[in-house]
Amino acid sequence: MAMGKPKSNRPSQGPLTRLLPLIAGGVVLGVLPALLPSYVQSIWTKFLIFAIFATSFDLVYGHAGLLSLGHAAFFGAGGYAVGVLMLHTGVTSFWIGLPLGVLTATLIAVLCGFISLRVSGMYFLLVTFALAQLLYSVAWNWLWVNSPGMQGIAGISLPDLGIPSFTWNTIYFYYLVLILFVICFYLVYRIMNSPFGYALRGIRESEIRMQCLGYNTWLYKFIIFVVTGAFAGVAGVLFAYFNRLISPFYLGVGTSFLPMCMVIIGGSGTLIGPVVGAMVIVFVEYFSSLVTPERWPLILGGAFVVAIMYARGGIIIYLVKVWERISNRYGSIED
């Protein structure tokens, strides 16, 4: 497992070399979509939503080393909270929907964490899988969380921001998602680089050693499990608004597979890897849906297997290598 920060601590990096990736990211995410046609904007939106989802999965898998097969439970819970709110009370306010979705996802994560963190290793995986499927069958059978006559909630409208005479279009929604993405990304960055984040990586490498050093490893794992549940809830809320439909599928293992793919293909344990992975998966999915939609799972599975066998560090390793070569060549000029 190639882990740790793939960042060179070379002292010769000038300010421009350090700022350039940020500026490039800002242009790609902030400016470029505004210039593109609206259907591309909506793919970009989907990519950012899944980037939040994948980043949250990477926090629990790449940093704490907890492989969960039920991460979609929190994603779907956030989406269902928004859907049920709209279905039963007609409230569409963003300022109620988002906190409610995140709260629901967090509560579900607390419950799942209490049950699944009693065990470790393989058993953890099995229990998270089973709990997510349990939620799936609850959502399937419980009429209260379904629109009449169907499985799931349809017709979720875009959120009401409380701004008078404001109408949505694709790019405005994109910028809303972008703002939340930046907030989540920054929070994850802070968590990663805090003493808490270092302790998590210590637990991943050797839990017994951390226990000997006096850490309450259970509590650390529990906290990160719940925190990532909340982040996945943010992604779920945005996805429900974006997709206009939430169904039991978004709680199940099929949805849990997506962030796993994104993290592995992008590079786990890195901050930017899951974002790159989300971009690749969402865009390849779009193009394959144009050519052979029914073969998409095969392509996804194949890419996933190849990434695990032959490119364990993910795409991000190659990006970092290219970047280092560029900054080595031109970095000294700016100093």
Place this chain on the structure above:
Amino acid sequence: MEVFARNLLNGISFGMVLFLAGSGLSVVMGVMGITNLAHGALYMLGGYVGWTVAIHYGMNFWLAVFAGGLVSGLIGLTIERIFLRHLYKQPNEQVLLTFGFVYIITNLCIWIWGGRPRMQFASPALSGLLDIFGMPYPITRLMIIAIGLIVAIVLWWLQDRTRLGAIVRAGMDDKEMTTGLGINLERVSMFVFFLAAFVAGVAGVIGAQLMGVHSILGLDILLVALIVVIVGGMGSVQGSLLGGVLIGLIDTFGKSLFPQLAMFTMYLAMIIILLVKPSGILGRRI
């Protein structure tokens, strides 16, 4: 009383299918330390192959059982030889890799056999009813119980009473020492993995008599097989047999006594077992 007896037999026969589906998973997991999430997909593949041989070509049912097992076994062996072999002692990577194969195998099955679900099928010789103390009962279900028991005895014998089983257990405890004694452990693990995938394929054809075959089966069966392994405890044949029959009975009686909770009884049983004894009822170790 008759309802009770019927439920009991239904539960045991369903439990035997669960045992067949879970035993290979449990042995590979507990003895070789490999988590093979593609196990359910191999079960489904066996079911489809069995359907092709028995219904599409109208051949002997037992030939279909064997063909289903063989195809699943060979595909499983291929996955082990080409991919999993390089991932020993890396549980997270094994899980991710085999999870990828669930998607690949499922999609290939849809490609070959189409999305249409296949109905239950059985050998004409086995369809019909048998009187048990005045209660007519389908022969297929009795046959499933018999096959389950035979497979359980054979696997138990292999595990506890043969040199092969002893080698496998020794290899898991101390790989270096076992190979140092001149034992070709690679070949033994190949055989165990093939056997587990073979049993999964056989289970697919046997289980198709009760549930048919469809393309979501890969994940459905994986889930119940994992629950069986959790409840029974991993790594032993006895554990999977107990877990399978227990879950089969809980599911069947749950469906007839509390129909509104039908989908949850299995999970509740699993959660209770985990809270009381996390290593499973007959589990060796965590």
